[in-house]
Amino acid sequence: MIGQILGHCRILAKIGEGGMGTVYRAYDEVLHRDVAVKVVNKDARLDPSSSQRLLHEARASSSLAHPNICTIHDVGENEGEFYIVMELVEGKSLAAMAEVGGLAPESVLRYGVQIASALARAHDRGIVHRDLKAANILITNEGLVKVLDFGLAKQAGSGIFEGPTRSFATMEDTSSVSGTLPYMAPEILSGNADDHRSDLWALGVVLYEAASGRLPFEGRTGFEISSAILREIPNPLGPPVPPGLWAVIQRCLAKEPIQRYQRAGEVQAALEAVQSAAIVSPDPAAESTQPRTTILHSVRHAHVRKGDFLLLVGTTKGAFILRSNAQRTRWDVGGPYFHGHNVYSMAFDSRGGRHRIWASTQSYWGTLLRSSDDFGKSWTNPQQAPIRFPSDTGVSLKNIWQITLGRPDEPNVLYCGVEPAALFETRDAGESWSLVRGLFDHPHRPRWMPGNGGLALHTIVLDPANTQRMYVAVSAGGVYRTEDGGSTWTAQNQGIRVMFMPDKYPEFGQCVHKIALHPDRPERLFLQNHWGLYRSDNCGDKWTDIANGVPSDFGFSVVMHPRNPDCVYIIPVESDEFRCACDGRLRVYRTRNGGASWEPLARGLPQKGAYETVLRDAMTADSFDPVGLYFGTRSGQIFGSRDEGRTWQKIRDGFPSVLCVRNAVVEDGCVGLTPPATKPTAKHQTKGRSKSRTRRSSR
Amino acid sequence: MAIVFHIPGALREFTAGRSRVEIENPATTLADALSALWTIYPGVRDRIATEQGQVREHINIFIGQENTRYTGGLATPVAAGSEISIVPAVSGGCEDCAMPGGDVG
Numbered sequence: 001m002i003g004q005i006l007g008h009c010r011i012l013a014k015i016g017e018g019g020m021g022t023v024y025r026a027y028d029e030v031l032h033r034d035v036a037v038k039v040v041n042k043d044a045r046l047d048p049s050s051s052q053r054l055l056h057e058a059r060a061s062s063s064l065a066h067p068n069i070c071t072i073h074d075v076g077e078n079e080g081e082f083y084i085v086m087e088l089v090e091g092k093s094l095a096a097m098a099e100v101g102g103l104a105p106e107s108v109l110r111y112g113v114q115i116a117s118a119l120a121r122a123h124d125r126g127i128v129h130r131d132l133k134a135a136n137i138l139i140t141n142e143g144l145v146k147v148l149d150f151g152l153a154k155q156a157g158s159g160i161f162e163g164p165t166r167s168f169a170t171m172e173d174t175s176s177v178s179g180t181l182p183y184m185a186p187e188i189l190s191g192n193a194d195d196h197r198s199d200l201w202a203l204g205v206v207l208y209e210a211a212s213g214r215l216p217f218e219g220r221t222g223f224e225i226s227s228a229i230l231r232e233i234p235n236p237l238g239p240p241v242p243p244g245l246w247a248v249i250q251r252c253l254a255k256e257p258i259q260r261y262q263r264a265g266e267v268q269a270a271l272e273a274v275q276s277a278a279i280v281s282p283d284p285a286a287e288s289t290q291p292r293t294t295i296l297h298s299v300r301h302a303h304v305r306k307g308d309f310l311l312l313v314g315t316t317k318g319a320f321i322l323r324s325n326a327q328r329t330r331w332d333v334g335g336p337y338f339h340g341h342n343v344y345s346m347a348f349d350s351r352g353g354r355h356r357i358w359a360s361t362q363s364y365w366g367t368l369l370r371s372s373d374d375f376g377k378s379w380t381n382p383q384q385a386p387i388r389f390p391s392d393t394g395v396s397l398k399n400i401w402q403i404t405l406g407r408p409d410e411p412n413v414l415y416c417g418v419e420p421a422a423l424f425e426t427r428d429a430g431e432s433w434s435l436v437r438g439l440f441d442h443p444h445r446p447r448w449m450p451g452n453g454g455l456a457l458h459t460i461v462l463d464p465a466n467t468q469r470m471y472v473a474v475s476a477g478g479v480y481r482t483e484d485g486g487s488t489w490t491a492q493n494q495g496i497r498v499m500f501m502p503d504k505y506p507e508f509g510q511c512v513h514k515i516a517l518h519p520d521r522p523e524r525l526f527l528q529n530h531w532g533l534y535r536s537d538n539c540g541d542k543w544t545d546i547a548n549g550v551p552s553d554f555g556f557s558v559v560m561h562p563r564n565p566d567c568v569y570i571i572p573v574e575s576d577e578f579r580c581a582c583d584g585r586l587r588v589y590r591t592r593n594g595g596a597s598w599e600p601l602a603r604g605l606p607q608k609g610a611y612e613t614v615l616r617d618a619m620t621a622d623s624f625d626p627v628g629l630y631f632g633t634r635s636g637q638i639f640g641s642r643d644e645g646r647t648w649q650k651i652r653d654g655f656p657s658v659l660c661v662r663n664a665v666v667e668d669g670c671v672g673l674t675p676p677a678t679k680p681t682a683k684h685q686t687k688g689r690s691k692s693r694t695r696r697s698s699r
Numbered sequence: 700m701a702i703v704f705h706i707p708g709a710l711r712e713f714t715a716g717r718s719r720v721e722i723e724n725p726a727t728t729l730a731d732a733l734s735a736l737w738t739i740y741p742g743v744r745d746r747i748a749t750e751q752g753q754v755r756e757h758i759n760i761f762i763g764q765e766n767t768r769y770t771g772g773l774a775t776p777v778a779a780g781s782e783i784s785i786v787p788a789v790s791g792g793c794e795d796c797a798m799p800g801g802d803v804g
Contacts, residue, residue: 273751273752364755364756364757364758364787364788365709365710365746365747365755365758365787366745366746366749366755381712381742382742383713383741383742383744383745384741384742384744384745385745385750388745388750389750389751391750391751394751395751396749396750396751396753397749397750
């Protein structure tokens, strides 16, 4: 072979051999460059159709211009011999470099980012590697990664690429299966359909091997290796491997493809995050010695007594507590708390005898979930943000849009809906929070699109009758429902129109603004969409348009009457472009027949030049009889009605832009004088009535 | 010589009220210097950096008069005697942060 011409390449020297064929160093005499030429073994029994597919795929792969992908220049046949002309890469294989005890974590991260980047490019072009392994990854003398043999394995007939390696950097024993089998994903071994996520599994194996010098799944025979891949959990990698890197590897090695990263770009981002996380050095011992509570001395407080009625008002410049009694005629105001911060979500938690106010704060110093057990005199100010995305996600918290209490019989459970869209859960009253992976890993998530204010999960609704069922709403992703307590989620958007996509009724992607459920009819939901008002009578399986006689079906908030499941309140705004009360007339609309018709409620509200906007969480209903309703506007006015919306009064104005309004009745004890920074110690006997009266009102 | 941190008012709650923190540390980069700062005052960390270790979008960190955003970010070299100032963005940052998403559509 040496000295022969293949195409316009003169073969100079043999540099490697593998199961597929032999690799030579060659010189392209037309383009005057050094190349590598891989000649397929004649005994590979390439049938004509396999040959055609291989040619086709090699040509497709040659389009993958990427600095970390070894470029294929040409493919051809010469007297029945099939050959591939490719970029000549001088370096060592990752397998050889990792052989002795693994590489430094910095190197693993540096190479891992490049491999993931190469996979991302190929996958974007629809090309799956299918034989990624350390021996197929070369590291040049400059530290640049080159991934070899992209897309070749798929099209290879069974007789061609069965050998352990096709790399010309290492020459492995062709008689054993150990070359490739250890990188195979469980779904391949099980004979199930494989896709680009099988490459991400292989990447996990490569990273494990590079970090430790060992394969994650080992065995003396092919059977033992296969069993390990299908059933075993690899030995954990401890220091010096940083926990973040180990977390990325573990997620790549999830047995179920759906549990892995869904895209190579996500792996790349997660590895980059671990690289830069070198500046984050948690020191839990130091944390416990630091104060966790901020006592506010210079802020005016509301002195809260038993029987008081509270409005919790979150604004763009902080939170306020408006205090009154059951008459709701005189109000005093505590605050502003969190001076200058956005407060998108508040909640009052009276479960388990607490009097806890929750608030989310967002500023240039980050986003925190905070709480007060003494009606605002002191607030937790945790050293470490309690809600945070795990490092393997590569994602950072931008905002907390919703705080939702768990069910009454689980007083330590809370949920938070956040931006970027995700759901967090605590089961220990907020001491620790975890990302709900079932939703975060949903295959739709990468295709959710941000709305006007970002990609937010802003609504969480629990089914009171079915403890496993729960709904969330995402702008713009739509409604999702779980029937198994959060492990799996399905899109529930059938019948909801979108105006901003070619398909007006897609499976998901709807910009849902709010959903509400009535506890007496938990199968029924009401929904305010970005254009469109809907009702579902079957847990979101289908939605029916109920915009019958409203001046506009654009709006944000939907609030249920606490006792009448046919009664719903909304505040329409004129349009997407002009998000103000229709015709400058501030009117609440009410249906008392499940949406068959709507009536305006305007008495006492400004009806001229009132270009007001009421946001999705800025209206609330109390549990008095008759029901009281309250809402805040972007212009900082708070209005209330004590007679189910028939007449309205302005409670206060002059607030910053109102983001959320919640209400609570304080049932137990004189708690206004609770000493700061301590939690109430009295054991409150929680009565059923107390619970329902202090329950967060429907949204 | 020590590295000196100038702590803004909003973070002094986490530095025992100190506006100026001196750290004897052989840090060579800004990342090292910040790590040293929050080993002592851990509450500062999440206010300055995201959970993924990036300096927050609207926080500027100056070494002397230079905004490190333009001098290599966390890799910016730190020398003995460097004065490091942590400063929230003045205009755009504040409003950008305050206003988005009120009426997400």
